[in-house]
Amino acid sequence: MSTGNFKHDLFNQFARVAKAMSSGNRLELLEFLAQGERPVDALAEVSGMTLANTSQHLQQLRLAGLVESRKEGLRVYYRLSGDDVVDLLKGLRQVAERHLAEVNLLVRDYLSSRDALEPIPRAELLSRAREGLVMVLDVRPAEEFAAGHLPGAVNIPLGELEGHLEEFGPDREIVAYCRGPHCILAFEAVARLRAQGLQARRLQDGFPEWKSSGLPVEQGSGPDSA
Amino acid sequence: MSTGNFKHDLFNQFARVAKAMSSGNRLELLEFLAQGERPVDALAEVSGMTLANTSQHLQQLRLAGLVESRKEGLRVYYRLSGDDVVDLLKGLRQVAERHLAEVNLLVRDYLSSRDALEPIPRAELLSRAREGLVMVLDVRPAEEFAAGHLPGAVNIPLGELEGHLEEFGPDREIVAYCRGPHCILAFEAVARLRAQGLQARRLQDGFPEWKSSGLPVEQGSGPDSA
DNA sequence: TTATTATTCAATAGATCACTTGATTAATTG
């Protein structure tokens, strides 16, 4: 790796970090890890990759200094190696959104075909939820819900949505949320609920943003932790 | 490119940006471009790549939305597509420095072998330069010097340093600076001057940091624009 | 001990990437 040329060596080290982030699959892993520590099998399932493949990608991320791991019993838990990694991911998203026309087209196409309506702002949801006017729906996996969620939220992971349709009424608006501005779980949920004739909207951004903006958060098993 | 899967497509777009930055050569180009607009041949020379290779790398950067170009006469000038690209580069450096042991080893080895002394802080240089106690040496290429430099600085590009040794005296300390914290020009200059028995130190960071911290700047051809 | 589970390792084929070389385009000059 060392070429004896300081400048080159240094840039090549920086490039290692970028190379680790140059795969959509690995970025997806990083985004999940931004939510907190996760074992390998959970990451494999959520990313849709095989276990071995996921493990290898995680090791590339580790070699680039982006994640760290900890073994506990049979499981190996991975986590981001620092908040600066979150900043880096954010910077990457920002540049892509500002300068890649394809990203905007993708988002626009998806939104217009799935959910033309504006997301509901956080403050508005808070006040309307307090008045009991809306049902707050958390479509993330149960484990993420257990680690923290919006107050009064009901947890129905996206895959189980079809089995719970009778819990919704046509008169009470449903506001779905998930992980963040680019998490598609909430989009999908809104699309499916609307297909059933229900009133559904999407929360602006997701749980991490809600939490980091200082709004109230509930922990532990919620009202629907079946 | 499109897989019909929104989430995947989106992450793959983000990955395109990271992939463009996953080469040391391209990062080097980006760092030069952070100084301002440059034509292809200048970038080729400074990076040590062939013209064709440089051109191809620049086009990859453009496809990733990191740079833009403008044609003027025979020349094509490239520039960063926005300040967010600078932020992204900074984030990349930060993560690499914090989490890659190799980077710290590289920097430490280089510093201890070339320049064990601390860099001189900006404020200190300013006051000492005003008292005429130090000679401020800009070792960047003449064109960069002309675009802006420290007040009273003398411009001697690194390659011409050996031909100008008689301009320095052993009693007046020399403070060299260049582009930034990882630009090696100043390191090299200090090493060579010390090898001649002269008192030489390096400014903390470089010209961009000096300028952005609000300290005075001179423009146009300086006192030594031979 | 053997079996089970979570993870990693090793080997592989196909795809993509980096750099070189020589030809080509576009703007300028004589």
Added chain:
DNA sequence: CAATTAATCAAGTGATCTATTGAATAATAA
């Protein structure tokens, strides 16, 4: 007009990357 210059394009080769497969390791349970 032909010659020159800056940059890009096109093709080829060796290297690297990705995902898959099946085997190996390590911790736990029976």
